Amino acid sequence: AQTVTQSQPEMSVQEAETVTLSCTYDTSENNYYLFWYKQPPSRQMILVIRQEAYKQQNATENRFSVNFQKAAKSFSLKISDSQLGDTAMYFCAFLLASGGSYIPTFGRGTSLIVHP
């Protein structure tokens, strides 16, 4: 079974600064997807960014980028120019690309607070 570990329960950052959220995972498979989801207070969870394991290039989406280290099984999220609206829970998730049950596994989350 795959596991996802987020070792930072809480993080805080000043507005306009950069913050990095950590995620590690454990799998013996080679073909999979990794995701970061954002869950703002009292709102639904939405996808922030996605990475395919076979791609070496790190994914980027505007102010959000990842550092994907496949050998180390590490998948961190960098938020640049942090904004107050980035305050949320952030969840790292893992999904096998094939041969599995197509059920994403989530980490415990990191609560990010952006201070003005």
Next chain:
Amino acid sequence: DTGVSQNPRHKITKRGQNVTFRCDPISEHNRLYWYRQTLGQGPEFLTYFQNEAQLEKSRLLSDRFSAERPKGSFSTLEIQRTEQGDSAMYLCASSPTGLAGSRTGELFFGEGSRLTVL
């Protein structure tokens, strides 16, 4: 496309009562998931449907929990004889098959149904 809808948003019940939650996925999404989330935890998988077929259930899911997805459209999650430990947010998510490119594997979540068992 109005997104994933969950009802009720909040439910307070007494221990021992039955509760039912409903999820309306995005139209034509044939995969539907139920997750449970407690404070300080990530979403924990409960069960998964592809169309009307329930393909997987978490081994952590007790016999008091049952889910259906008649005709592969909306889904219901019923909890019988509720216990205080069932208090949680119940999340529904849907996903299409065959979604190519940058959206593959993405789950679309509802706002959740919060259950409080007194």
